[in-house]
Structure formats: C-alpha cells, structure tokens
Amino acid sequence: MxxxxxxxxxxxxxxxxxxxxxxxxxxxxxxxxxxxxxxxxxxxxxxxxxxxxxxxxxxxxxxxxxxxxxxxxxxxxxxxxxxxxxxxxxxxxxxxxxxxxxxxxxxxxxxxxxxxxxxxxxxxxxxxxxxxxxxxxxxxxxxxxxxYDPYRVHRRTRSAQFDVLHVGHNWWRWRDVSTVLLPAFESIRDQVGDIGFVGSWWDALPTWFRSAGLQAAFATDPERLADLRIQVLPAVPYTDVVATMSAARVNVMTQRPLFRRLRLLTSKYFEIFTADTIPLVLLDRDHAAQVYGPAGADLALGDAVADKLLDALGQPEKYGELVGQVREHLEEHHxxxxxxxxxxxxxxxxxxxx
The missing domain is CATH 3.40.50 (Rossmann fold)
Known part of the structure; x- marks a missing residue:
C-alpha cells in the first residue's frame, strides 16, 4: 500500500x-x-x-x-x-x-x-x-x-552529562512543572547533580503568544529555574532527541494536562524508551501500565516525586530491569x-x- x-x-x-x-x-x-x-x-x-x-x-x-x-x-x-x-x-x-x-x-x-x-x-x-x-x-x-522504534535504541558511549533531564517544549507544562517537579528538585537539590530542561520557551516567551490568547500555555519563571541551577538548553531536531535524552541518567516525561485527561499518546511516550536512560513518567499508574505493561506502573512518578528521583538515581540496576521489561512489552505490542x-x-x- x-x-x-x-x-x-x-x-x-x-x-x-x-x-x-x-x-x-x-x-x-x-x-x-x-x-x-x-x-x-x-x-x-x-x-x-x-x-x-x-x-x-x-x-x-x-x-x-x-x-x-x-x-x-x-x-x-x-x-x-x-x-x-x-x-x-x-x-x-x-x-x-x-x-x-x-x-x-x-x-x-x-x-x-x-x-x-x-x-x-x-x-x-x-x-x-x-x-x-x-x-x-x-x-x-x-x-x-x-x-516504539527499536531501530532507534541508543547506547551511551560516555558518562552521563546530567543526572536529570526534561526534554520537551514548555507548552501547557508549567503548572505540573512548577507544582510537582520544581518542589521535588528544591527538596533534594544538594543530593542531585546537573539538571537540564531541553526545549523551547522555558526561558523566553514566543513573540506572538499574546495575540493568540495563550498566555497560560507558555507561562514560565526563568529566575526560579536559575535559582535551582537548572540548565535551559534549546530544542534539538528530531534526529537528535534520543541521543539528547541519553545524556542523562534519568529523564522525566511530562504531558500536558489535557492529554493526560484524554489519555492521548504522543511520540515521547515511546521514544523516551529508546534512549539510554531511566524514564520516569508523570502519568497515572494505571495509564502507565496500560501503555507500558505491568513494569510501567513502577516508572510512574506518583506522589513522592523527590523520593522516586533519588531511588532511581541510587538504584540504576533495579530500574534498568524495569526499563528492560517495558521495552519487551513495547516490542511485543507497540x-x-x-x-x-x-x-x-x-x-x-x-x-x-x-
């Protein structure tokens, strides 16, 4: 066809x-x-x-x-x-x-x-x-x-540059980032190495946003990110997304609230599992299990986000096994x-x- x-x-x-x-x-x-x-x-x-x-x-x-x-x-x-x-x-x-x-x-x-x-x-x-x-x-x-594209599975060739990365544009993300992720980072900042946000509009608003009535979609606070020593990096082309994710020991995936409500999938759901990293997803446990299989529920951030981040950073073998189980499920179904x-x-x- x-x-x-x-x-x-x-x-x-x-x-x-x-x-x-x-x-x-x-x-x-x-x-x-x-x-x-x-x-x-x-x-x-x-x-x-x-x-x-x-x-x-x-x-x-x-x-x-x-x-x-x-x-x-x-x-x-x-x-x-x-x-x-x-x-x-x-x-x-x-x-x-x-x-x-x-x-x-x-x-x-x-x-x-x-x-x-x-x-x-x-x-x-x-x-x-x-x-x-x-x-x-x-x-x-x-x-x-x-x-899921197993053809794109990446293997890191050098030590991770970041402890934690978030790869994605600031598009209806700030509410969850500011109320869930940043408080968690604040509570454990001295226990975590470099943190990075890769994507557009984290440190600058698009020039056209006011005319489109989308102020809330691009809300951000660059000073708060700087106070937490979060490095803001520009967006990368799609050919470099997986390698960029692989530069971190842990990657956090967020989804805009509308997509979580409607349970809409995006490319990020799957490409994050082709990176050489530990994905932690801001999804309900049952939705994570529906997409990723039983192991996916254990990669959902849940309510104790700071504890989950420290656990993943401290037990890479345990989480590596979970990631392997998810990849097997994705190869079988997705x-x-x-x-x-x-x-x-x-x-x-x-x-x-x-």
Whole structure:
C-alpha cells in the first residue's frame, strides 16, 4: 500500500519522528510511505513526494493548527484524493466536545472555536482518528498512532552529562512543572547533580503568544529555574532527541494536562524508551501500565516525586530491569511494524466499505 502523510513540517516538534519511523518500517514490509513536500535535508530519513495521485491513501496529521493547509494544499487534497481515501489523525484532541482541565488546559477556548474545528476536520475526511489505545472518542476512533522504534535504541558511549533531564517544549507544562517537579528538585537539590530542561520557551516567551490568547500555555519563571541551577538548553531536531535524552541518567516525561485527561499518546511516550536512560513518567499508574505493561506502573512518578528521583538515581540496576521489561512489552505490542499493519488494515477496510 502507498500512503502519504500530510502535516506541518517541523524538524524539532510534532509528529515528524513518528512519520520517519512509519516510512522506515513500511519500506521493510513492502509498502511505500512518504511525507508530503519536497525533499529537505532537515528530514534526512524521510521519503518525500508532492504527487498526491500516486498514493492509495492520504493521512492528514493535525496538530494545534490548520494554517499550513491554507492556500493551494487543501484544495489539492480535496480535488486529487477521493474522500474515501483520506483520513485525519487528530493529534491534539480537537475533534469532539470542549474539554477544560481545572480551568487551565483545554482543547478549545469556546464553542464557536470548537465548531470551526469540527467543520474543518469534517471537510477533510469522513474518518477521524485520535492517538489513544482505548476509550470513548465522541465521533473519532481510537488508534494508537505513535509507537516504539527499536531501530532507534541508543547506547551511551560516555558518562552521563546530567543526572536529570526534561526534554520537551514548555507548552501547557508549567503548572505540573512548577507544582510537582520544581518542589521535588528544591527538596533534594544538594543530593542531585546537573539538571537540564531541553526545549523551547522555558526561558523566553514566543513573540506572538499574546495575540493568540495563550498566555497560560507558555507561562514560565526563568529566575526560579536559575535559582535551582537548572540548565535551559534549546530544542534539538528530531534526529537528535534520543541521543539528547541519553545524556542523562534519568529523564522525566511530562504531558500536558489535557492529554493526560484524554489519555492521548504522543511520540515521547515511546521514544523516551529508546534512549539510554531511566524514564520516569508523570502519568497515572494505571495509564502507565496500560501503555507500558505491568513494569510501567513502577516508572510512574506518583506522589513522592523527590523520593522516586533519588531511588532511581541510587538504584540504576533495579530500574534498568524495569526499563528492560517495558521495552519487551513495547516490542511485543507497540512497534512501528505493528502500527503499519494496523494502519494498512484500517485503511484497506475503509476503502472496501460501502
């Protein structure tokens, strides 16, 4: 099967890591997957194409905005690709009812915005997928779009540079970081070595955020980070994410509250387990076990975050065994070979439906 992904192309954000893994796994399995657009050295391992008509199906990955479809792209998709051959992956939980978590994180500011999103996605395809394992979808279908790529498993060649890293942009993260992670760091700071935050907007706000009504999404306190001697480092391209994670003994993964509420998966769920590190995840224990298997529950940060960090740093062999068990579970259930099989079966079944 020939499948073309369309998405906003960003080398250091979004789902580009997943698409690269789909392209590789599909090629190994006799399929041809590609990314819409011209070849670009920023995506060295991704086949690219602009020939919409040469593909059996188009998968439109929607993250945050639809501005990248403006101009000629949307009309071309609608004109060149029959509706039955299009599917949308709603990566940010925009398709469905308005959800607001504790008056903080939300998928839509109001019902008018929600209605516009629903209409836009309905115009693209009859079928909308959301990246989750199970659960109610309110019109969208659960499909675990992201996966584990054992091809990318990294082995550190020198001593870890950091004791703890957080790799990810400051996008609806500050509430959990400021109320959960930073108090834990404060209580054990003298017992932990270097700590780093890698990503955009931790020490500077984007110039355009006020006009977008997203003040809460980018809230931060650079002085507090500096007081805790936390090094803030710029975002890295997707090709360097796993190696960057491997520079730390422990990596902490956070998810924006909306995603935790909706149990949406992201690339980070899986790529953190390809790094040579101990992943600790800010997820509920039952959700961690659902994704990672029984061992995953023991890698959830829980309520005693400071104790968990010290335990992981002090007992690397114990946690290394847990990580190994999770990797075995991911290889059995969540590789991109599994995802290619699931996606091609889904697309083929839809094409044949009346």
């Amino acid at each position: 020939n499948v073309l992904f369309m998405m906003e192309r960003r080398p250091n954000a979004g789902s580009i890591q997943a698409v690269a893994s789909y392209v590789r796994a599909a090629g190994q399995m006799g399929h041809s997957f590609a990314l819409f657009g011209r070849p670009d050295p920023a995506y060295p391992d991704v086949a690219c194409s602009t020939d919409l008509r040469s593909f059996d199906h188009v998968v439109v990955v929607v993250e945050s905005g639809l501005h990248w479809l403006d101009g000629l792209r949307a009309p071309r998709v609608l004109a060149d690709v029959p509706r039955r051959r299009r599917v949308v992956v709603d990566a940010d939980g925009m398709y469905g009812p308005r959800v607001c978590v504790d008056g903080y994180d939300r998928n839509h500011q109001n019902e008018d915005e929600r209605a516009k999103w629903m209409a836009s996605l309905d115009a693209l395809a009859d079928r909308v997928l959301q990246p989750r394992i199970t659960g109610p979808t309110d019109g969208a279908e659960a499909f675990p779009f992201y996966g 590789t991109y070979r599994h995802r290619v099989q699931q996606l091609t079966a889904l697309l083929g079944g839809w094409e044949g439906a009346p």
